[in-house]
Amino acid sequence: MVDLFGAPLVEPPPPASQDIDMRVEPSGAETLTPRTNPNLIGQTSLEKELVERIQNNKMPHALILHGSKGIGKATLAFRLARFLLRRAPAQDETLFISPEEPVFRQVISGGHPDLLPVERLFDDKKGRLKNAVDIEQIRKIAPFMRMTSNTTDGWRVVIVDDADSMTVNAQNSLLKILEEPPKKAILILIVHRIGLLIPTIRSRCQALPLSALTDQNCKKIIQSLALEYTPTEEELFLDYCQGSPGLFTHIIEEGGEDCIQEFLSLLTSYPNFDPKMTHSFSEQYGKMGQEKSFALLHAYLLWLLQVSIKHKITAHKLPFFIADNTGYNTLCAQHSYRTLLELHDSIDALMKNAQHKALDKRNTLLQMFFLLQT
Secondary structure (H helix, E strand, O other): OEOOOOOEOOOOOOOOOOOEEOOOOOOOHHHHOOOOOOOEEOOHHHHHHHHHHHHOOOOOOEEEEEOOOOOOHHHHHHHHHHHHHHOOOOEOOEOOOOOOOHHHHHHHHOOOOOEEEEOOOEEOOOOEEOOOOOHHHHOOHHHHHHOOOOOOOOOEEEEEOOHHHOOHHHHHHHHHHHHOOOOOEEEEEEEOOHHHOOHHHHHOOEEEEOOOOOHHHHHHHHHOOOOOOOHHHHHHHHHHHOOOHHHHHHHHHHOOHHHHHHHHHHHOOOOOOOHHHHHHHHHHHOOOOOHHHHHHHHHHHHHHHHHHHHHHHHOOOOOHHHHOOHHHHHHHHHOOHHHHHHHHHHHHHHHHHHHHOOOOHHHHHHHHHHHHHO
């Protein structure tokens, strides 16, 4: 079964925790990369559950950590890995390991012999990460997990990031190790969309959902970073990021906020867009070098329409900075949720096609404005 937007239906995560573990104060943006971050914010109950599993010798041979992007799945995965590799006693029911510990430094450097991180590789020709985890990387997992630990009765840990990007063939190559798991070896899959994993993988792993963070916890993380943003930008994106400080950080670092703010300014005149302004906007953000802004606008526009549809169906409260946009209100009032859903899908297909086929994005943006007006 799928939801309103075509995503697989999964069990909803538990309410976001208000508890914060801040043993080590972040000193900069680098502390929030999964390998280097000693802190975990907003997942207290899940961390406690993992500690209890370890203490009772009930750790499964495979975990799926799933939830929205940017909420700490990879941070938790490396935190658990360090704890298992260090074989440390629990401290206040957390998996905390001090950055001063040798195992912490080994994990950062990638030099720990009992840890195998697997992630999407960088494509030098295209200048970006590959779309999927390489199958050749996946094939290295089974031999690694079957090897003996470098410490007596120690763990072997494999972390696969973006595991839902694996092809079906790559996922099938994991099945053998999941069917015959070795002792004291654990496979941790980090997944944004659990429905993209084949059923046989899901049935052989323990799935643990991570909660979206509260606004309080999001702000705690965001304010610890060396980011430059205005209060308006914080308002503009905090609700959009829906408990994902990682997504907020991505938007600010990619510089897409100007594009989105200009679009929202244009939207105020809906349905009577000024042709000169729409052409100027399309010329600016559809030209070469603006691919990141184009992608961020695509995602943000889909979110606006999704919020509109939810508002139509469930009376879902609109974020205040959107509710004040007269054009957006007209758009919501003028169309049924079915029409908005069709508009959502049409714009999504249009902008995806432009990105995947390297089409003229200026014309694509003009067509996007046309679709909004029809």
